[in-house]
Amino acid sequence: MTLANHLVVFLVVWWLVLFMVLPWGVKGHHESGDEFEAGIEPGSPVKPQIGKKMLITTGITIVLWGAFWAAMEFGLITIV
Structure with missing residues (x-):
């Protein structure tokens, strides 16, 4: 395989892994127990990191x- 092929494999795997890692440790505003400003979606993450x-x-x-x-x-x- 060429370098370009390996790069494509790396990037495809990177995106797949990113979508698997994104939900780790996410806590929404509605779960934090803190008050939040009006207009903020309750399900949006507090600290997405x-x-x-x-x-x-x-x-x-x-x-x-x-x-x-x-x-x-x-x-x-x-x-x-």
């Missing part, structure tokens, strides 16, 4: 991509 979740996503994706690379390199799987 997007940067932290992107770093976690990148770490998980590197591990998954590494396993994919190793499987390709050692002939455990082949893509025609």
Whole structure:
């Protein structure tokens, strides 16, 4: 596989993992027990911590991509 192919695999896996990681630790305004301003959606997250979740996503994706690379390199799987 070429570098471009590996990059595409990495990016697709990264997005899939991001959507799996996004709900981790989310607490909505209605669950926090605090008063919130009028006009704020009660289900919106209090502290979404997007940067932290992107770093976690990148770490998980590197591990998954590494396993994919190793499987390709050692002939455990082949893509025609």
